[in-house]
Amino acid sequence: MTNERLPSDISREMEVQLEHLQNNIAKLQLSVKEKDCCILHEFEELNKLFKHIHNRTATYYLQLYLEPYTEFMDTLTTACQQLSEKRHGALIAVKRENPIESLVHSGIPLHAKLSSSLLEAVFYPGNPLHDGGIIIEKDTIISAGNIFPTSLYYNGKEKEKLGTRHRAAIGLSEVSDAMILVVSEETGRISFALEGNLYPIQPGLS
Structure with missing residues (x-):
């Protein structure tokens, strides 16, 4: 593939979102031992954030590989x-x-x-x-x-x-x-x- 590197603006966006995801994972790791209540909500929030990052990246690559060959x-x-x-x-x-x-x-x-x-x-x-x-x-x-x-x-x-x-x-x-x-x-x-x-x-x- 050619031109696979993410543009600088998208790369910065991914870095910020991944750092946010890492911070949330770190918080969840700490809370696993401390919380007495259900932590499924926290997992759901992490899942939503990960899907957002994934979908943003997938959209970019779809545009990269498809737009030059179809307007549809x-x-x-x-x-x-x-x-x-x-x-x-x-x-x-x-x-x-x-x-x-x-x-x-x-x-x-x-x-x-x-x-x-x-x-x-x-x-x-x-x-x-x-x-x-x-x-x-x-x-x-x-x-x-x-x-x-x-x-x-x-x-x-x-x-x-x-x-x-x-x-x-x-x-x-x-x-x-x-x-x-x-x-x-x-x-x-x-x-x-x-x-x-x-x-x-x-x-x-x-």
Whole structure:
């Protein structure tokens, strides 16, 4: 990846928030031995702060990797959020510099304008295309129901604990520069794959 370093303003913001998180954790560590009452509220506040930091960073990287290649980033993120909340699995490849059609198989041509409602319809359980992946180029859904290449290993370990969509997302990212968004049907977790790595965007909803 290129230009991965956070801009100075975001970096400073992260430093402040992480320091705040560390201070809160330190306070909680001290209170564990001292408090006689339930401390679940404190854990919930820490969880909210961590999610805020994570989401802020994830938003930056999504913009970095997607905005140069589509003007519909908000449409994509909205669709993924809706699919996540409904626990509808999804696999979406966004073309960047290089073509990827020769790397996938069995896609049904759509050539339809990208919209959140169409993405949700394609990945609705029971739709014949919902188990495959979508290919997006700029503002167009090129095809749906595609079979992406998969690989057996991730960071040197077997991918047996990863679902089929996640293995396919990683597999395509290993052989192309595409960015692949994936929504877990089991947990609602949203991630993206790029250059053979899988990055969480949003925690699961379990």
